[in-house]
Structures are given as C-alpha cells and as structure tokens.
Amino acid sequence: MAAIFPTPTLLPLGDSALLVRFGTTLTDVANRAAIVLAAMLDNAPIPGVVEIMPNLVSVLLRYDPLLASPSVIQGELRLRLFGLAGAGREPRRWTIPVVFDGPDLAETAEALCMSTEAFITAHNAAPLRVLATGFAPGFVYCGLHNGLILPRRTVVRPSVPAGSVLFAAGQTAITATEMPTGWHVIGRTAFSNFDPAGHPPTLIGSGDLIAFEIAR
The missing domain is CATH 3.30.1360.40 (Gyrase A; domain 2)
Known part of the structure; x- marks a missing residue:
C-alpha cells in the first residue's frame, strides 16, 4: 500500500x-x-x-x-x-550492541518510573527508524520510542566521547565524535558511524532501521 x-x-x-x-x-x-x-x-x-x-x-x-x-x-x-x-527504498537494517552503563541510566529509568532492567528491555524492544543524520559528523537520531518520553537534561555536559548512546524526547542518538550534549547518556557502543577516510564517510542513513541489543 x-x-x-x-x-x-x-x-x-x-x-x-x-x-x-x-x-x-x-x-x-x-x-x-x-x-x-x-x-x-x-x-x-x-x-x-x-x-x-x-x-x-x-x-x-x-x-x-x-x-x-x-x-x-x-x-x-x-x-x-x-x-x-x-517512492522510497527498502530500509537497511543494523544491529548495534550497547553497553548500558551510562551515568544517566539509573536516573533516566527512575524518571520513567521503571527499573533499570525494565527500561533497557523497553528501549531495545523494537527496531528504531533513523529519523535524521547530521548535527555532527556521523551523528544519528533514532525514534520514535513508544511511551518513553523524557525531556533533555537541564545541564549540558561539556563533552561525551564518540560512541555515546544518548536518550531524550522519545529518541535515541549515537555520537560518532566527541561533543557536548544535553541528552541523557545511557550507554556506549563500539560501533562507529564516521570514518573521514571512508567513501562514503558514514554508513547509516535516514530511513534505516536500528535494533539495539545488550553487548555481550
């Protein structure tokens, strides 16, 4: 249809x-x-x-x-x-392993009236569509989470490392470079979406589907 x-x-x-x-x-x-x-x-x-x-x-x-x-x-x-x-194309599918140990993980779960384990399960329950890329090289916006809505932090962190997994406003984001952020940092991944020497330099594009899983 x-x-x-x-x-x-x-x-x-x-x-x-x-x-x-x-x-x-x-x-x-x-x-x-x-x-x-x-x-x-x-x-x-x-x-x-x-x-x-x-x-x-x-x-x-x-x-x-x-x-x-x-x-x-x-x-x-x-x-x-x-x-x-x-129009449109068949979305590419990606699986991103995440170590859920971010400094804001427990606070994020508590704000949503969930245990940490329940939040991680809900976060990973279904693949998320890539809404947009950009803002910084390789940065990926994914969403929209069903029912997991939380505003951004009131205090901006001056720097988070590449591979940080962020959460806010019903979205999950992945950083590919070191950068400041007002999002909640819930984990990290070894996956990198930016290689300045690559052709193209980024892998994930808008419309792709990302399944998050706990890194083993």
Whole structure:
C-alpha cells in the first residue's frame, strides 16, 4: 500500500532557497515524508539545485538563481511531490550492541518510573527508524520510542566521547565524535558511524532501521 504523506508547505527563503515543510512538530509520517523526498531529489535532481539538506520534518533546497528561477524550482518540485507516495527504498537494517552503563541510566529509568532492567528491555524492544543524520559528523537520531518520553537534561555536559548512546524526547542518538550534549547518556557502543577516510564517510542513513541489543 502506498504511503499517505501530509501535504507540504513550500516556503521561499530569500532568493536562493526553498523549504519544503511537512509539519511543524516531529511526527512519524512527517519524518518519513522528508526522508523520501530527500532521497527522491538525490536520485532525480532538479536542475539548478546545488544542495539538498533534509531535516526531521522538512527538506531545504538551495539553488543557483542564475540557473533556475523560484517558479521553475517550485514547478519541478510539485511534479516530484505527486509521485512521493510511491517512492522510497527498502530500509537497511543494523544491529548495534550497547553497553548500558551510562551515568544517566539509573536516573533516566527512575524518571520513567521503571527499573533499570525494565527500561533497557523497553528501549531495545523494537527496531528504531533513523529519523535524521547530521548535527555532527556521523551523528544519528533514532525514534520514535513508544511511551518513553523524557525531556533533555537541564545541564549540558561539556563533552561525551564518540560512541555515546544518548536518550531524550522519545529518541535515541549515537555520537560518532566527541561533543557536548544535553541528552541523557545511557550507554556506549563500539560501533562507529564516521570514518573521514571512508567513501562514503558514514554508513547509516535516514530511513534505516536500528535494533539495539545488550553487548555481550
């Protein structure tokens, strides 16, 4: 069955960019639509578009105004949006072993009124879809957790190591570089999603499915 996606809003940004927004809050269907559109534009580029930047619920197109006018870009985009429901690719599947020993693990479980063991079981219960990548090299956002909703920390940690497994706002994230974070640190993994010498430098992409498991 073809997916039913929300009707997007097209928002011109200056004279050389256009934002295609499928929602104003993060929902599963808006995120899926943004992922599928970004993949479609990569496979069938619009002449004049020089950069495609997907976000959680939107896709930004940056174009060269000397090569294409805003009306041409919007016309080409609308043609592609008609075929959006039938587009997409089969998701790649990944299994990520995690050592659940993060400094915020017990506090996270307690905030959700769960034991640590129950939280880990619920966290790993089903594969999570990669909502987006970016923010930092190899950084991966996964979600959405069913019922496991917790705000970010009020205090930012100045640095967490690469391979940190983070949790907040119904999502799990994986760091691939050392970085600051306001997310709850619940564990670590030896898996790395960033190799600057690799082609491509990252492995996991938006729309992929990740199954988390306890590292043995």
